[in-house]
Amino acid sequence: MSRLPRFGMILAASVVIGSGGYWALAEEPHSGAAHGAAAGAVHQHSYEEGRILYYRHPDGLPQFSTQPKSTDDGRAYLAVREKSGEAGGHAPAVAPAKAMLAELGSTAPRRILYYRNPMGLGDTSPVPKKDSMGMDYVPVFAEEQQDGATIRVSPGKLQRTGVKTSTAAMARIGRAVRAPATVTLDETRVSVISMRTDAFIDTVSTVTTGDRIRKGQVLFGFYAKEIATAGTEYAAPGGDRAGSALRLKNLGVPDEAIRTIAERQQVPSSIDYASPRDGIVLERLAVAGMMAKPGDVLFRIADMSHLWVLADLPEYDLASIRVGADVRLTVRSLPGRSFDGTVDLIYPQVDAQTRTTKVRIELPNPDGVLLVNMYAEVEIDTRSEEPVIAVPNSAVIDTGDRKLVFLDKGEGRFEPRDVMLGARGDGQTEIVTGIKAGDQVVVAANFLLDAESNLNSALSAMTAEGGRQ
Structure with a gap:
């Protein structure tokens, strides 16, 4: 018209x-x-x-x-x-x-610049026409002409296309990384009981493998010739007591036994060996009457009040894991219960066959319900320590060559903005550069806006080229 x-x-x-x-x-x-x-x-x-x-x-x-x-x-x-x-x-x-x-829709005449294809194709016409399907070309008015980037959409079209917006806000970005794991002993809480000199085992306590014992509880009694000689020198009046005491310690004699020798001024025929820690008896190899050589393992004791959990994480998840991250552990044999721990170590190697890396997690086990070699599942919190600018995942358009979001400028105007992405979490993506907190971004129907923006850019380029010609 x-x-x-x-x-x-x-x-x-x-x-x-x-x-x-x-x-x-x-x-x-x-x-x-x-x-x-x-x-x-x-x-x-x-x-x-x-x-x-x-x-x-x-x-x-x-x-x-x-x-x-x-x-x-x-x-x-x-x-x-x-x-x-x-x-x-x-x-x-x-x-x-x-x-x-x-x-x-207006109280003043509007100037038509050209007519564009109703299907979004790049062809235009200076006069009204129809396409091959009989659809009228859409007029483009002077006040609707864009700069090639910002686009304008009428309120009716916004409602029909379902455009929705959200606010970019500061948030901790991350996602829950889940992996299978196995409960193991804390290597720093395992004690091996052995002799440092030849000794005869006189008596052995009634504790057996799997029993819980307390620190200071007697495990066995022994006699060693070299220890008896050093003890006699220590008990003798006027002798080198300091040197004798040091020799007894180097032979592995407990402090309690050394104090007993000093008080009684004599060496007992059998010296008691006490447990150095609270824990569980993992191995009991001591037998009454046996001859123990230096280094022979007599007992192995483990403190299970703290345990390690070894999780196998895929290689692609390693970048999001950090030491100190919170971990939640669940065990199938203990339904309804969960245990909290922290990431203690990320092993410096990747398994060549499975392409996984072991991550060590520390967690308390005060009531002893977690047992060694239990299968478990861990959920590692990978959220960033500091809040960053974040938008919903649906707001980001990845074209392959560029990553962008659409800003809502108000009054039906939308501007595509190139952004640099950071971490991607559950439902949110970090924006490193491109927008600021408080900006309104499009989270629904943004692909339609992207198509409209590309069309406007192409038409603007064609119009500019036609003007130069």
Whole structure:
């Protein structure tokens, strides 16, 4: 539609709305059949003799003209006069005029720059035309022309396409990394009981493998010739007590036994060996009457109040794991219970076959319900220590060549913004550069905006190229 007819239609509609409202207020009510006859006469007279404002489609379609016009099948458009009534079945002129103004959507003529393909293709036309499917090309008005980046979308189209926005905010980004694991002993809490010199085992306590023992509890009694000689020198008055005491310690004699020798001034025939820690007896190899050589293992004791858990993490998850991260552990044999620990060590090697790396986790086991070699599942919290700028994952468009988000600039304007991504978590992505906290970003239908932006960029480039030519 050209600018002159469009302007005439807008002007005609405005006049009709004003005049229709005036006549509606000017009419006084009548009663009885006289009122019906008078009203019919007035409406008929106005319809036939009033000033023509514009012409409308005979079927009531929202199609108007400022000049006489015919439909495709040869029927003439109906004239809408200054005060069109209901005689002859015609509707008041005010309603079509309002509909026309709503359709036109503006109170001033708009300049059409060109027409673009309705399917989003790159071809344009300086005049109205149809595509191969019979669809009308869409006019692009001067006030809608974009700079090639920012796009403008009408409120109706926003509602139809389902565009939604969210606020970029500061948050700790991360995701829960889950992996299978195995409960093991804390290597630093295992003690091996052995002799440092030849010794005869006289007696052995009744503790057996698997028993819990306390620190200081007697495990066995022994006699060693070398220890007896050093003890005699230590007990003798006037001797080198300091040197003898050091020799006894180097031979592995417990401090309690050394104090007993000093108090009694004699060496006992059998010296008691006490447990150095609380724990569980893992091995009991001591037997009464046996000859123990230096280094022979007699007992192995482990403190199970703290344990290690070894988890096998895939290689691609290693970058998100840090020492000190919180860990939650669950065991199938203990349903409903969970245990909290921390990452203590990331082993410096990757298994060549499984492409996994072991991660060591420390956790307390005060009630002793966790047992060695239990299978478990760990969930490692990989959230960053400091909050960063984050947006929902759906806000980021990855085209392969670039990563961008759409900023909502208000009033239906959207701007694509290139961003640099950081960590990606459960539902959120870190934005290193490109936007700031508080920006409104599009989280739904942003691919449609991206297509519209690409189209605008292409059309702007074509328009600029045409202008240079």
